[in-house]
Amino acid sequence: MTCSRQGILITFEGCDGGGKTTQLQLLAERLKQAKRAFLALREPGGTDIGETVRSILLQKKHSSLCAESELLLFEAARAQLVHEVIHPALNEGKVVLCDRFMDSTTAYQGAGRHLSLEAIDVMNAFATDDVCPNMTFLLDVPPEISRQRILQRMFSDLDRMEGEELSFYERVRKGYLRLAATHPERITVVDACRDKQTVADFIWEKVQCILPTDE
Secondary structure, three states, X not given: OEEOOOOEEEEEEOOOOOOHHHHHHHHHHHHHHOOOOEEEEEOOOOOHHHHHHHHHHHOHHHOOOOHHHHHHHHHHHHXXXXXXXXXXXXXXXXXXXXXXXXXXXXXXXXXXXXXXXXXXXXXXXXXXXXXEOOEEEEEEOOHHHHHHHHHHHOOOOOOOOOOOOHHHHHHHHHHHHHHHHHOOOOEEEEEOOOOHXXXXXXXXXXXXXXXXXXO
C-alpha cells in the first residue's frame, strides 16, 4: 500500500476499552488549538451508509452473522468512507483522524475470527483504494483490563462485538502486536495502561513530527 501524499491520515487501533476514542478526541483538540484543518471519523461509520452497516454489525440480534459476512460488511463500510470522505479530505490537505481502519479487520476478522490473512490483505487494499495511514497508534492494554473498562463505562448492554469471549480478544491483541512488529515504521505501540494525559502527550509529540511545516 502507498501512503497518502497530500493530507495526513492518522489512525487509532486497539481492542475495545483501550482508549482509542478518548485519545483521538484529545488529539483533535490539540490540532484545533494549533489551527490545523482536520477531520475526525470512526469505523465503521462516517457516512450514512457506513452508520447503517455499523448498526447491523453491532446489534446483538444479529448474532447469527457469519465471519465472512462480517468481514464483507466492514469492508463495504470502509470503501464508502474512503471514497466519500477520506479521499476528498486528503486531497484538501486535511489531517484525517480515524478511530479504526484496515488494521482492525486484520486483527479482528483475521486473528480473531481465523479468516485468511491473505484474503483480508487483498480486500483491505481494494476497499481503501490503496490508501494507508501515515501513522497508526496501537493503544495496547491486556484484554482483562479493557474488559474492566468497558464494564465500568457501560450505559447499556454489551454490543455484539464487545460481548465476545476474553479468548477472542486475546487473539485480537496478538494479531495487533504482530502487525506492529511487521510495520514498525507506521505503527506505534502505546502503553494505554498509563494515565490518559501522559498517553496524549506522547501521541502529540509523535504527530508533530509528521505535520507539514509550510502552513
